[in-house]
Amino acid sequence: MSLRRVAARFxxxxxxxxxxxLDRIAADASRVIQKRYWLLSTTFAAAAFTTAIILLPWLALTLNEAPGADVIGLIGLGCFGLMMAAGASWRVFQYGGLKAATPQKPVYADPEDSAVRNLERLFAVLQLESTPRAFYYARNDARRYVAHRYFFGKLRAAHVANDSTIRNALFGPVGFWFAPELFLEVDVDKLIAEAKAKPKRSGVPKKYDYTGAIISLIDHPKVRALDMTKKIGNQKVIIGLLVHWYIGRRLDVPSDTQLAGYANDILEAIKKNRSSNS
Incomplete structure (x- = not known):
């Protein structure tokens, strides 16, 4: 079974x-690192390109024993050093050093998220040498097992992510970028029990908090000021207030079409309340 599916079950x-x-967690984690990774990848690519550009004239000057070859060689060496330093700094960021010695505090947008906690319970088990090792398939379909140290890094969520930003940013404990799909041959239910994970039993999480948005309109001055005798305009006011509530909390905003039904229900409730109080 793919490690991603195992993580989903956790x-x-x-x-x-x-x-x-998992997709939500990975997307949130990607936003945390994207600026830092963009700077790293840009520096690495620029240094690699400059090194390659300098290499050709340096070889030509060296073969012809022309003056200035040593200077150009030093510049090229400096660019190569910058490229290696960029890669090394990213490894240090992920593993706390050039070698993956101990598990690092992971990068998540919200480490207190219950889903994140369960995911970390999976990684905690995978970090043990006694746990069956994850593996990936080489081009010849042969299995290649990975060491438990592969789950020590801050970006370990990338091992179970579809999000390209965080997957492309992942370094393995050996070498540079590491992005193959991992698999795990294990009894998932037994592993969940051993890890003391507590998978949720709920269905698909709600994308929009309609309840909170609607409650925010109770006793709102603009709602109290609505003229219920008007045939048009009131729905637009309610939708605008709901949108403002979502934006103020930096939440995803439903479309006007999605909010229109709630706005009509709210207006109907207001109309009934006012008629009963009159």
Whole structure:
């Protein structure tokens, strides 16, 4: 079974819901590192390109024993050193040093998220040498097993992510970028019990907090000021207030079409309340 599916089962009893949660976690983690990784990758690429550009004239000057070859060689060496330093700094960021010696504090947008906690319980088990080793398939379909140290890094969520940003940013304990799909041959239910994980049994999480948005309109001055005798305009006011509530909390905003039904229900409730009080 793919490690991603195992992770989904750790998060939720419903695998599809768990996969959706994994995508959310990975996307949030990607936003945390994207600026830092962009700077690293840009520096690495620029240094590599400059090194390659300098190498050709340096070889030509060296073969012709022309003056200035040593200077150009030193410049090229400096660019190569910058490229290696960029890669080394990213490894240090992920593993706390050039070698993966101990598990690092992972990068998550919200480490207190219950889904994140369950995911970390999986990684805690995978960090043990006694746990069956994860593996990936080489081009010849041969299995290549990975050491437990592969799950020590801060970006270990990349091992179970579809998100390209965090997957492309992952370094292995050996070498540079490491992004093959991992698999695990194990009894998942037994592993969940050993890890003391508590997968949720709920269905697909709600994307929008309609309840909170609607409650925010109770006793709102603009709602109290609505003229219920008007045929048009009131729905637009309610939708605008709901949108403002979502934006103020930096939440995803439903479309006007999605909010229109709630706005009509709110207006109907206001109309009934006012008629009963009159």
């Amino acid at each position: 998060i939720n009893m419903d695998e599809q819901t768990g996969l959706a949660e």
